[in-house]
């Protein structure tokens with residue numbers, strides 16, 4: 001497995017075509033807007049090397065018969081699902097933000113199943129190709145980004161009617177394919193080695209060119225990355241105190257301009273009927289992931305809120321205590337749902353564990369709501385200084401600095417301590433790292449309605465009606481037959 005230094009060095013060796021704020025950036029590793037997100041991903045390497053985290057952050061791979069970083073692991077049983085979630089919660093607690101490495105892990109696990117099932121149904125040989133890629137990722141301890149979301153254009157129209165809005169195959173050769181299009185919102189791609197591309201929706205039989213899955217290096221010819229602006233990026237060049245945290249997430253648009261993909265890196269090509277299973281496997285695993293990372297982030301925000309209350313002298317006030325309890329209740333509900341969907345996993349045809357889909361969707365649906373309420377309560381307890389506080393430069397100014405720090409002081413700790421904890425809360429609710437607890441919680445792994453559609457499909461309302469009918473003494477068969485209710 002790679003050390004942190006080896007990971008950073010491997011990023012520098014890439015020849016990425018990257019734009020940040022209208023400029024080409026050759027080496028993003030030390031770029032002030034990117035460095036916090038690389039620092040965050042690097043924690044997945046640092047913790048894997050620490051003996052006390054080894055059990056959770058690493059796993060034995062049967063494909064290379066060696067210990068690998070769990071982010072590159074193919075799940076073998078329920079224990080792996082639980083350890084994955086524990087790893088995510090730990091990283092969420094250590095960084096307080098999105099650590100970007102789970103999308104690729106969930107994509108690998110989805111493709112493991114789909115390549116196996118496609119081969120079974122079609123007699124193709126995707127699975128062996130895919131396993132060769134898994135070995136490469138595991139041996140190199142690589143970061144993969146999971147690329148599913150297309151631009152989608154007019155959301156009502158299918159890909160066949162607006163091909164430019166979806167990534168697609170534009171040329172098929174014996175040894176390679178050529179792909180064109182884009183993937184939006186790609187988490188961690190600037191900090192990755194590989195991009196794993198998957199279709200993101202149901203496809204009709206005549207949409208075979210859109211039913212494509214493959215992996216390419218982030219610096220493959222024709223791949224362009226455009227870094228996404230985040231709230232308060234402008235502050236990244238300012239003093240550390242104003243930033244609130246040294247960590248951060250990262251998203252980018254990836255443009256594929258006639259990218260050549262060798263056939264040994266192609267995992268699906270034209271099998272439109274496999275698009276839905278792929279989305280289902282990926283979404284199931286990824287919605288489970290949110291039961292790990294967000295509670296981890298929530299722990300940090302709850303801790304910061306409790307600390308702010310303590311410094312202000314209101315830690316023991318009953319309504320503040322109650323608000324902190326409510327934050328914990330919401331946070332542990334997210335976590336509990338993640339544990340539940342993993343515990344109730346079932347074996348897939350290829351023998352890997354798949355989370356309970358209904359509970360995974362409920363888990364993610366809660367994630368689209370509870371972090372907002374947790375953030376609201378944090379802002380309540382933090383007070384208005386959260387958005388009205390002078391900058392670190394003012395606190396350092398010789399004439400007014402001492403006055404300001406004494407004005408900021410509460411019941412205990414220094415004025416600077418109070419400023420630091422409020423800036424952390426600000427960064428997690430409104431600023432630099434707010435994205436994971438707000439819009440990413442809302443849309444990552446699918447918008448709320450995507451989960452509600454699946455919840456509706458999996459809820460089994462017939463079964464629930466039968467339960468109610470039996471207790472209420474309604475003969476549903478008779479009701480259906482003659483339109484009357486019999487008691």
Ligand SMILES: Cc1cc2nc3c(=O)[nH]c(=O)nc-3n(C[C@H](O)[C@H](O)[C@H](O)COP(=O)(O)OP(=O)(O)OC[C@H]3O[C@@H](n4cnc5c(N)ncnc54)[C@H](O)[C@@H]3O)c2cc1C
Nearest residue numbers: 103146147148149155185186187440443444445446447449
């Ligand atoms: C921070 C962040 C990180 C992300 N990381 C990744 C990543 O690493 N990889 C990846 O592949 N994706 C990633 N995503 C993308 C994410 O999966 C999408 O944002 C999500 O699926 C919603 O798609 P959209 O953003 O295009 O929203 P839209 O599709 O524009 O949705 C906006 C609204 O319109 C509704 N809507 C859209 N289409 C329809 C329709 N046909 N019928 C009815 N209602 C509709 C939605 O329900 C929603 O309410 C990320 C997103 C965010 C915000």
